[in-house]
Amino acid sequence: MRPRPRGALGSRSRLVLLGTAAVLSGALLTGFGSSGCAGAGEGPARDEGTNTLRIHVAGQDERALGPLGMYWFLTFLGLTSDLDVDGTYEPRLLASWEHRGDYTEWILHVREGVRWGDREPVTAEDVKYSLELWTHPEVLYQRRYFESLEILDPHTLRMTFPEPPTATLHDYSWLVIVPEHLLAANAPEELFSWPFWVEPVGNGPYRYAHHVPDVMTELEANPDYYGDAPAIGTVVLRYGGNALTELLAENVDVASGISPGQALRMREEPRFRLYFGPVNRQVGVAWNHRLPLFRETAVRRALTMSIDRRELLHLIGYPEETPIVDVPAKARHYASGEDAFPRPLPFAPDSARRLLARAGWVDTNGDGVRERNGREIRFELLATAQMRGQAVALQDRFARVGVAVEIRLAERTVLRDRIREHDFDAAIKQFNYIETYGDFPTTGYRNPEVSRLRHLAWSSVDPDTTDLHLSELWEIVGREIPITYLHPDRQILVAHRRVRGMRDHRELSGLVEHLWIDEEEAEKGTR
Amino acid sequence: MIRYVARRLLQAIPLLLGIAAITFFIVHLAPGDPMDMFLQSSARRELDPEVIAMIREKWGLNDPLHVQFFHWLGNVFTGDLGESFRYRRPVADLIWERIPFTIQLTVLALAFDALVGIALGVISAVKQYTATDKVVTLGSLAIYSVPGFWLALMLVLVFSVHLGWFPTSQTRSLDYQFLSFWGKLGDRLWHLVLPVFVLGVASAASTARYVRNRLLEVLSEDFVLAARARGLPERTVILGHALRNALIPVITIYGLSLPFLLGGSVLIEEVFAWPGMGRLAVEAIGNRDYPVILATSMIAAVLVVLGNLLADVAYAVADPRVTYESARGARE
Numbered sequence: 001m002r003p004r005p006r007g008a009l010g011s012r013s014r015l016v017l018l019g020t021a022a023v024l025s026g027a028l029l030t031g032f033g034s035s036g037c038a039g040a041g042e043g044p045a046r047d048e049g050t051n052t053l054r055i056h057v058a059g060q061d062e063r064a065l066g067p068l069g070m071y072w073f074l075t076f077l078g079l080t081s082d083l084d085v086d087g088t089y090e091p092r093l094l095a096s097w098e099h100r101g102d103y104t105e106w107i108l109h110v111r112e113g114v115r116w117g118d119r120e121p122v123t124a125e126d127v128k129y130s131l132e133l134w135t136h137p138e139v140l141y142q143r144r145y146f147e148s149l150e151i152l153d154p155h156t157l158r159m160t161f162p163e164p165p166t167a168t169l170h171d172y173s174w175l176v177i178v179p180e181h182l183l184a185a186n187a188p189e190e191l192f193s194w195p196f197w198v199e200p201v202g203n204g205p206y207r208y209a210h211h212v213p214d215v216m217t218e219l220e221a222n223p224d225y226y227g228d229a230p231a232i233g234t235v236v237l238r239y240g241g242n243a244l245t246e247l248l249a250e251n252v253d254v255a256s257g258i259s260p261g262q263a264l265r266m267r268e269e270p271r272f273r274l275y276f277g278p279v280n281r282q283v284g285v286a287w288n289h290r291l292p293l294f295r296e297t298a299v300r301r302a303l304t305m306s307i308d309r310r311e312l313l314h315l316i317g318y319p320e321e322t323p324i325v326d327v328p329a330k331a332r333h334y335a336s337g338e339d340a341f342p343r344p345l346p347f348a349p350d351s352a353r354r355l356l357a358r359a360g361w362v363d364t365n366g367d368g369v370r371e372r373n374g375r376e377i378r379f380e381l382l383a384t385a386q387m388r389g390q391a392v393a394l395q396d397r398f399a400r401v402g403v404a405v406e407i408r409l410a411e412r413t414v415l416r417d418r419i420r421e422h423d424f425d426a427a428i429k430q431f432n433y434i435e436t437y438g439d440f441p442t443t444g445y446r447n448p449e450v451s452r453l454r455h456l457a458w459s460s461v462d463p464d465t466t467d468l469h470l471s472e473l474w475e476i477v478g479r480e481i482p483i484t485y486l487h488p489d490r491q492i493l494v495a496h497r498r499v500r501g502m503r504d505h506r507e508l509s510g511l512v513e514h515l516w517i518d519e520e521e522a523e524k525g526t527r
Numbered sequence: 528m529i530r531y532v533a534r535r536l537l538q539a540i541p542l543l544l545g546i547a548a549i550t551f552f553i554v555h556l557a558p559g560d561p562m563d564m565f566l567q568s569s570a571r572r573e574l575d576p577e578v579i580a581m582i583r584e585k586w587g588l589n590d591p592l593h594v595q596f597f598h599w600l601g602n603v604f605t606g607d608l609g610e611s612f613r614y615r616r617p618v619a620d621l622i623w624e625r626i627p628f629t630i631q632l633t634v635l636a637l638a639f640d641a642l643v644g645i646a647l648g649v650i651s652a653v654k655q656y657t658a659t660d661k662v663v664t665l666g667s668l669a670i671y672s673v674p675g676f677w678l679a680l681m682l683v684l685v686f687s688v689h690l691g692w693f694p695t696s697q698t699r700s701l702d703y704q705f706l707s708f709w710g711k712l713g714d715r716l717w718h719l720v721l722p723v724f725v726l727g728v729a730s731a732a733s734t735a736r737y738v739r740n741r742l743l744e745v746l747s748e749d750f751v752l753a754a755r756a757r758g759l760p761e762r763t764v765i766l767g768h769a770l771r772n773a774l775i776p777v778i779t780i781y782g783l784s785l786p787f788l789l790g791g792s793v794l795i796e797e798v799f800a801w802p803g804m805g806r807l808a809v810e811a812i813g814n815r816d817y818p819v820i821l822a823t824s825m826i827a828a829v830l831v832v833l834g835n836l837l838a839d840v841a842y843a844v845a846d847p848r849v850t851y852e853s854a855r856g857a858r859e
Contacts, residue, residue, distance in 0.1 A: 137581070
């Protein structure tokens, strides 16, 4: 056999090297084709001019414009607008509507002159198709409250209900109205997989331009939009990454879902401003009314008065003017300020001590914990890691009035499980205002009058009627304190100074078309 | 070899079935309700309880656990991994979209580990007891001790936020599709630098120390002395003879490190917003997205099995003195 030249590789070594090179090349070129990039290679290179708004989108990808995303309002018109701070809403895709006195029949007028991105007109057929699609039994997205949808003419339809609905038209504006002529052939059961959500054809203030999978979606101002053209010409939804990092690196202009700790950090940055979105939920302490301790109204009131809720607001970085309340409330109530609420229990630890003493809870052995009939006032407080700060603050305040608390942290789903199974003493959780999902009964609180008033308030779509019953309900709840509300749960947004038009108490996706960029303002912040 | 590989694969089937059963029951028995995810919906609204009850019925969550298990297993054998509770899309689609990115990160991290780790190990062994050796040894120890996610955050802070040399996250730039072929390649590499470095550097530190020790052992053997006596250049002695023998066990370690790199990539994917399987798995656990949890767990189990098999085969291939049957014993 001919000797191998010095330095030459054997066949086995060559094979190994070739294989390694192939694997590495394959790894490097993974996803290189970037299928799904509409407009790839066409037109000039993207110019991120000064009239571009870059929004950080956490936890989502290019399906953020779909029904499970947060930003479909940018490309699709809802039936109505987003809620204003006073709880009212404006017509949007619907130009107007009428209803019978008992609300069981509605006539909806679809706005004329609105077109889809392919220039086809938006009609009542699209609305009917979409509402039926979202309530389709295979889609399982929304319960079909309505009985029938009948098209009266190309821009009018009749919606009937078997009984007066509790949902308002605004509640239906969560359902994306989509082009029937493009989607009717698609299988409803595969709705969430439809490619349509990645490259939507909409009718909103913005239209889809192109996307890079898992990286971004670019939207441009819709020239066919029925309303005023947005001042910002281009919106870039940028997916993934840490919101704070992306803001500080100035990769994005706006980010939502900022944690209170992150918000405190951003307060120190002159380049940015903080905004607080609408109140989606309230954070409070659920007392387990099945335990004798928390069945006593005096104990619940005493514990509530021992908490410095202004201190809690400061702890989480919420504005000073945030109302302190003892009652379940909607976003519009919070937006109206403290005057909209009955006076809450004050922070009064001395009064709390007197209340507990009158109820028989006294520290007889001097260990700092009150007892009654030989039993100490001691309980376990469940909380998620995100609410740890609040739990520690409560533990400290309770200790000062002679109540011993042990904090137990639990994952969110575990906490809900334990509450649902009544396996808890007290728990810090978020409460949905509507509470048709049973937060009061879940805690074991029973009051027939409260149940009656709650049913009356919730079953009316007329805000005045709702408020009438709410005021009576608030009187009882404010007295009995079945839940101690600590603070509202508001989404925190951070925006660069260059972004103007941002407002508190509003969702970002509803604000975008009203925003504008001010580069001069941005300069002031960096000086 | 083919018979050996086939036998090992057949033996893996009952193992994987056992893993599937254990994983299934543990996941379903853990506290937490997957339907809670709908009560924290990202669409700013909560689903009607009646709809949630219908979803639960549709997904068979009301069935007895053993019924659910056999139903799931039967679907898996037909290639149906189920539908994600969170994304409402086929799990297979989600994994198909994500797994290439995890493989990309893992393979390149392995390559980095091999290149840098072996090079440093050789340098350290050749320069034993010198300042270079001390620097490499101490540096390896330091890097090995640093938590990967902390290193990732620090690198992002320094090189991305403050210096702006590298991107903070993601796989491509915003204007990726407007770039030329070479521009796209460069863009991908630019985005890979930090995540590959973070994922590979700890393994490289470990590899460097292992290679150093092995090489020092081999350099003291008779055949090395004989090679030197024959007048071969020192470079040929070390790289052509000693290193080849020192690397035999190192090669097999890479087969075993594959699943560990996959696990390590979870945190890295989170920091760099890398759309890989690790992130998908972590999100699924938080949301109690059972189908995704089960699918990703089974993929990890398959990788462990394949990794072990690869290690055994590689060991036998690299060292002709070792048979396939004894490869596992020799490796252990």
